[in-house]
Each structure stands twice: as C-alpha cells, then as structure tokens.
Amino acid sequence: MMIDFTPYLNDVKLPVMNKEQFQFVTEKYGKEKFREDLAEYISIHRPPFPFKNISKQDMITNFLDLKAFDTSKNIKAKSDIQKTVFEKYKDYKYSFDEYGLGLIEGTSAYSTVSNYFMQELRLNCGSYGFRAPAEVWQNGNAKDIWRCFGPIWRGINEKKILDEKVYMSAFRLGTYIATQFKPVVAKAIYDLTNANKVLDTSCGWGDRLAGFYTSNAKEYIGCDPNPNTFELYKKQVTEYEKILGNNILSIKEDKNRFTINASKRVTIYRCGAEDLPWDDINNIDCSFTSPPYFSTEEYNKGGEHQEDQSWAKFNEYDRWRDDFFLPVSENCINKSRHTLINIMDPQIKGKRYRTGDEICDKYNEKFKGQIGMRIMQRPKSDKLFKDEQEKKEFMNNIFIENIWYFSNENTDLFKKTTLDEFFA
DSSP: OOOOOGGGBOTTSOBOBOHHHHHHHHHHHOHHHHHHHHHHHHHHHOOOOOOOOOOHHHHHHHHHHHHHOOGGGGEEEGGGOOSOEEOSOSOOTTOHHHHEEEEEOOOOTTTHHHHHHHHHHHTTOOBTTBOOHHHHHHHOOHHHHHHHHGGGGSTTOTTOOBSHHHHHHHHHHHSOOOOOOOHHHHHHHHHHTTOSEEEESOOTTSHHHHHHHTSSOOEEEEEOSOHHHHHHHHHHHHHHHHHTTOOSOOEEEETTEEEEESSSEEEEESSOGGGSOGGGOOOEEEEEEOOOOSSSBOTTTTSTTGGGSHHHHSOSHHHHIIIIIHHHHHHHHHHEEEEEEEOOOOEETTEEOOHHHHHHHHTGGGEEEEEEEEEOOOOSOGGGOSSHHHHHHHHTSEEEEEEEEEESSOOOTTSSSSOHHHHO
C-alpha cells in the first residue's frame, strides 16, 4: 500500500514535511519505500513544479540593488590575485596563467532580476541526452522522478526536511538545468569597457539585458531565434523602464524585431546571430555574449521556429564553427571596440572541441588576453578529501570560466587595480 501523503500536502497538493515529520516517515517506511511512493505520488497527481517563488517586488528590489552596486568591487587585476587560478582544462594554448588579464567575481546574488521573467522557460530547457527538471516533473514516469529523488536522503538535505527547495536541489542534480549568466558580470563588463552601445548576439535568458539596464550603457542590440524568449524580452524591458519611471512606452515592432526608445534604447531581433542585419550594425563599444553551443542546450525544442536554433541548424561541430561561431565572432570583432566571448571548450561524448584555441588563433592580431569569470566549483564527491579542512581549502581555490577578449584598441582594462580613476 502506498504511503498516505494527505496529512503533509500544502495548498497545491505537494507533500512537504518538517524535520520531525520527515524523520517519522523515513523511519516508519524506510527511505527506499518513501522514495518510491513519493515518486509515484508525483507521477499520478502532478502537483505544480516547485519553481522558486519570486515576487515582482523581489525583482524590483534586486534590480535597484544591482543598479547601485559598484562593480569595481568584483574586478581584480591578475597581479592582485594571490591564489592559483584553475581553468576547466590545463592545456589551453592561451591559458590564464600566460594570457590572463584579470578576474571578475561572479556572484549569483542578482540573478532574480532576470530569473523573474525566464525561470519557467529555462527550467523546461533540456540538453542532448538530459531532460529538463520541469519537463521530467510534468511528463516523466515514476521511475524518471525516482531517479531524481535520491539526494533527498543524502548531502543536499542537511536539515532533513521536505520542501520546495529540497525538491529543486534534488532535481538540480538529477536533471539538466540550463544555466543563467550572472547579470552582475555583464554589468561589470560594460562598466570595465566604458560602453555606451552594446551588442549581444545571444540574448539567452535575458541576463546580459539585465546587466545592461543596470549599467551606464545607453543602447543595446541583441538577437535570439526563440519566439518565447522574444516575447519575454519585451516584458522585461517594459518592466525595467517602469522601475526607472517610464510608464508609457512607444514600442516599434514587426514580426521579427522590436525597438523601445525610452531611458535606454533597446533593439532585439528574433533571429540567430548569423542572420542579423550586419550592414546596419556599427560603432559598437562592447560586443559581449555567451554563444550557444552546437550540441548542448536544446532551446525551444518542439516549439515554433525550432529549426532556427543553433543546436538544430548547426548540429555538427565543423558546421557550427565555420557557419556560425567564427563568422559571427568576426563580425563582432570588426564592428566593436571591444569584443568579449564567454565560451569553454565543449566536450561531447568524450570528445573535446578546442573552441578557445581556434577563436584566438583565427583573430590573433586582435586577441588581447583572457578574463576569468569566477565560478563555484563543487567537488564530485566528499570522499576526495581526507577531512573538512582539505575540502574547505579546495572550495577556497579560484575556478574560472574563460572570457576571450579581443579589441581594436590597445587599452589595458586592468591597468589600475582599484579602478578608482577608471570609474571616476
């Protein structure tokens, strides 16, 4: 007989338990039956997926906090870094050790400013071989859900409770979650390059758009082929403008483009970067993006205009590199004072593709160096450490994602450690 979860249901019929209730059910039925029956319950009753509860006021507060944040606090010249910097691969031709310029701390504290708009779409976005958390929850069978529930009785649940955060943490490990870019890093890049007019050739989940709106930059040009995010960008810009006091906006739009000209000017095209009207794009101060890979996140899978997505249109590496990545990068480099590309070498089915080396080789004359975007590196297992002190030392190391920097100028972005003069 299945465990009766009725006494523990919240207002949307999701089982939640405090510590005493969780321990009681675990001890009475055993964790394996608890896990199996909980998965069966979800597959039968389908309570709403436990998305993070983000209120509009949360978003507004987050926006204003990011707007007020001094990004110079997050920027550090290489000469001021006291610890070893670790990259994903040790054999980059243009390694941080040799070509590194500086570091940007990448806190996720301001992610709410864009996640408020994009959370549902993002958590429904899977990748090659991995399903998205919301999709598994809504469509998976009991066995699919059961696979995700193991961590509830392991390390992620130190409080030994069952709530929305615990469900989400378990699914974070058991499925693929499309990552957000950190808006504070985007703002730092725009501040660092003293940008007025910026270009983003992959608007993604609206994170760099959020960074733009909270920076001093005045014009944003972007693109994305996904019609669902395209509609949300309009909502995102409209709400940001309201925060800035502009309640009546003039939106000029057609089927595949919209422009809003208010406190800032924003033009976003519903197309891939390879189809941008490049002849009309000039005088860019900072082109900064994190381009889509050829074989990872399956944006808008099964949706309208799926065929326009990079993963569907350029589904082999050579084709993606030669028909999308390099031509788009060349346009950005030629039309911008500064071009920054956040991309790490993809590894598909055990094969590594040396994208970083290839882009720097191709445009070597304009390659200025590498900027590290600091990330949190989680150990694969606590068994790797002899004690907590060794684990703590590991977590305190500096791990980065690569941002490859190209420029038509000889400006040293990190020449002043404190950047006081730069930001004055």
